[in-house]
Amino acid sequence: MITAAALCPSPPLLHPAVTGRDPVLPELRAACAEVAGRLARDEPELIIVIGPADATGAWDTGSRLDPSRYAPGIARTGRRSLPLSLGLGAMLLDQAGYRRPGVLQAVSSDEPAEACVRLGAELAGSGRRTALLVMGDGSARRTLKAPGYLDPRAAAFDATIESAVRDGELIRLRRLDEKLARELMVTGRPAWQVLAGALGARQPVTEVRYCDAPFGVGYLVTYLRPPTGADAVP
C-alpha cells in the first residue's frame, strides 16, 4: 500500500559537494529536502527510491553515490557508486535522517511503459505501508543554453508532466511517448511510469513545491499522497 510519494529531480548539482563554494539552486535543494523529510516523518514501514539507470534492478541499500565521479578531486567514497538518480535519492533520505528500511530500485531508461507500470504495481503490492521517492527529470532541451540545446517541443512535453501531476491524473503518465521522451532527453519517464503503476487508478492529492528549468532542464518537486475520505469531492 502506497501511503505517500515524492517526486524529485536528479541533477548532479543537487549534491552539495559538486557545485563548489556556491550552493547552486538553494530553493531546489530546500524543496527536495522538504518533500523527502515529509516522507521520512510519515514513518512508513518502507521507503522505496525509484530512479532511472542503465538497467532495471534493486541495488544494495548500503550503497551510496560517489560524487567524485562528477567532481574528481573531492574525496572518493572508495565503494561502487549507486547510479546518479538512486544515489541522490538515498542522499535526500540520509539528509532527512531516515534510518528505517529502504529499497533502491533502478528502472532501465529503456524499460517500456507496460513494464514500468507492472513494476510499480508489484512494489505497491507488498502489503507494507510504503512510501516512494521517485527521482526523475524533465527535458534537458528546454532552452538555447540547455545541455541538449533548445527543442521547441520540450516545454509542451514538460507541461504535460506538470499538469498530470498537479491534477493528480497520474494515469496520463502511462501514455507518455517514449520515443519523444528520448529525443527530448527526458530522463524521468520510466520512474514516473513506475509511480503511475504503483498508484493505480487512485488520484493523489499533490503539492508542487518546485517547477522550473533554471539550466534548461525541467525540474519538478512534488509531494503526493493518496486521497483520504476528507479529500472526497461531494
Added chain:
Amino acid sequence: MSTADARPQGVLRLGRHSFGRDRLLVMAILNRTPDSFYRPGITWDPVAAMEQVHAMVAEGADIVDVGGVPARPGDEVDVRDEIKRTVPFIATVREAYPDLVISVDTWRHAVGREACAAGADLLNDTWGGWDNLLVEVAAEFGAGLICSHAGGLRPRTRPFRVAYDDVVADVIDTTVALAGRAVDAGVDQTRILLDPAHDFGKNTWHSLEITRRLAELAATGWPVLVSVSNKDFVGETLDVPVDDRLAGTLASTAVCAWLGARVFRAHHVRETRHVLSMVSAVRGDIPPARAVRGLA
C-alpha cells in the same frame, strides 16, 4: 638540532592571522616614491596612495607592502626621508584597516622600528640582511621577517657580471642561514619567509633558474615569498617594456605557485588573485566558486 631542522612545516603567522599551507597570499605593492620603476609616482600623493590601498584590499590583497625607497639606484633617500615617506602612511593604513597585514619594504632597522611602532606586522628585508639590526627589530616587536637573497649586493645596486656555481643552492644556503639567524635573535619562527629575490643580484638566466627550481626552496619547509611582478627577467625573456609584462608576470606567478610559493608580491592584485585561485583549484586545494557545467 640545527636551525634547518627546526624549520616550521605549515602555519604562517602574519599580524593577527594564521595561514595554512594551502592558502596563497597576495602582497600588494604600494610605493611611496616618486620614481619607482613601475608606474613612477602614482602613489606619491598620500591621498592617491590611500585610494590605492582601498582598491587593493577590495581586489583581494592579503598584505600591503609599503616601500619608500626604489630598489634601483637613484637619488639618495636617507633614513629620515624614508621614515617620512612610509611611517605616517602606515599609521593611516593601520587605522583604516585594523586587521590588514602591513609590511614595510626596508633594509634599515631605524625605519623598521618606526614602522612597527606605527603598526607594521612584517619587515620585508629585500636586501638580504644588509643591516644586522633589522632582525632585532623584528624580534622586539614580534614582527615577521622576509629573508631575501640579494647575492650579497649592497642596497640599491645592480648586478654586474654575477655568476654562481649553483644559484639555487646559493639562494637556499643564504636565506636559510638568514632565517636561522633571525630565529636565534628571537624572531617568531612561524613569522619568517624566504624570498629568492628575482632580479636581485641575478641576471635573467638566474631568475629563470630559481623560478624553474622553486620547489627546492619550498622543500626547506620555510614559507616562500616571490616577487616577480613586472621585473626585468620577465621583460628580457619576452623582450617587452615594463608596461607590457603582465602576462609574463602572471605566467611566472602560476609556475611559482605550482612549485610551492605561498606569498606573491604583486602590482596587479586582481589578476594575481585570479591566477592563485586558479592554481589552487587545479591543485585541488579549493573548489571552484560555482560549478554547474554538465551538472544540471
